[in-house]
Amino acid sequence: MGLEDLSHNFLTGNIENLVKWARRNSVWPATFGLACCAIEMMSAGAGDYDLARFGMEVFRASPRQADLMIVAGRVSQKMAPVLRQVYDQMMEPKWVISMGVCASSGGMFNNYAIVQGVDQIVPVDVYAPGCPPGPETLINAILTLHAKIQNGEITRRKGTGAGISIGEVKRKSNVGTLAKKNTPKTVKIVSK
């Protein structure tokens, strides 16, 4: 059957692009405020900077309803397992923004208490620099993520993160086995 017989107008395109477009325009962040950066994250959501312009004003309290975790602040050793659990509770597809230097690298707190970079616990998509990053920086990070979603793979599935070596993260769930299937053999996974 030829398309010319149809009586109404139509557009052709890839379903993949449509899905990615839809995903990009409604990324819902989880409220995961930790420290100073959380205040700037809230500022970004408030009137002056207005994250609603990017379809992102709905900060979900439940990780099950969220697509994006903005790790806003320093992650302590005690918080690390909690953070990982919240990440695991989020539905695929999911993304992570590491906001601020403390989350990205430990920042100025190179000591016994702070995890030196949240990428040791969860895979990070975008790093936002600053201490704390202003709302403009966060919005830029978010736009970078949007571009990544639009141009990335639709069926991308993440492993559990290469550096999952923190002792407390002992997950009995099938996260480890899922990751084993999808992770190249060079990556070592510690799951007990």
Next chain:
Amino acid sequence: MTARSSSKFIKRFRSSPLDESTATGLVGETSEGTQEMKTRNETNRVELEREEGQLTVLPEGIVLDHGDMDIEISEDETMIINMGPQHPSTHGVLRLMMELKGETVLRTKPVIGYLHTGMEKTAEGLTYVQGSTNVTRMDYLAPLHNELVFSLATEKLLGVEIPPRATWIRMLMVELNRISSHLMWMATNGMDVGSTSMMIYGFRERELVLSFFEKVTGLRMNHNFIRPGGVAADLPDGWYDDVSAIIDTIPGRLDEYGEMLTGQPIFRERTEGVGILTQEQAISLSASGPVLRSTGVAWDLRKDIPYLAYDEVEFDVIIGSIGDTFDRFAVRLSEISESLRIVRQILEKMPSGPYRVQDKKITPPPRKRIDESMEALIHHFKLFTEGIHVPEGEAYVAVESPRGELGCYLVSDGSAKPYRMHIRAPSFVNLQSLPAMLKGGLLADAVATISSVDPIMGEVDR
């Protein structure tokens, strides 16, 4: 309430209900085992009293008796629930374990340490010049107060007197910071009790203050502006007009809040008579700041132990009467007006002169001098590599932060780095009055009450 005096009882349990050494899990048990709430059968009498907010000792050593405690509640009737650390209403990463009977809260136990940053340890590795960079990240809603208290403690050890303009610039900045902190508190408190528009309004006004901070210090938060020996830079051109614009705008907006919250039946229903803390309880639990003042105690360090130039400005100490959540809201709302009054006086009285001590061993020379003078270059180099050598000794300085008495205890061994720094964090101490406030209340009221204490977890855990 009758006084029960039993010397043995007092002697054993004089320490504050939240023991600092175990709170962060550094000493003794490192797991969360001791911090978690257990069932009544597994909890001893003293612990039970703590969790019910009943273990209260006045400074004179009198133990307050809150009447008979019902320990015969069977476990079938109660349940222990967990709130946080990832919860939208716990202001960060506070975790509360609560025992409920139906919807009534019987016991509460705050579990803290989820944001422990090791700042007191980090301070021992930083020089006094670098120190304020570290402390400013503690209470991230009042960074300038943190810097102020650290600088005042260092200056007390050094024995230097800072120039008047530096003092008045500091006062201007911390009072504006108090305004922005209280506005932020009203925004989040409004959101917690269901007024989302308050959140937007609070942040709108806060941005006014923050844009001034950005102009003066270069940053919106974590300024590192107040440093030992003065402030980092002089006020920029046009500061007078900027501050005037702020203090002319905010009073009108405060009236709007009055209409939106104070006069609103839903808000009043949710806050009036909720989370009551009596005067005796507040004193015995070492509460300070708006939490203490809401119970009717006129204790404000700016009046009682004046620092900076607070004895040269006129302002009133705002007190409440019942000590409920609404009083704590009202105290903070009025404190914004008082701070505006102080800022207005500072505008008139701002003296001229240097903005930092002219001692080359304490503050760096101006950038221009470094190109001209070898001596200035050496001073600059020594200051930023070695730091200030502070005489041996110890000092404790306290300031009135938006949350209460913020104290800094410094011990110096004569080197350029503190031997020990300890912060008396008002949020941390105020948090221990939560069990007393929440006892007997409803679970839904717990959210409003937690918010009214205004705990900043960065400061609680440090």
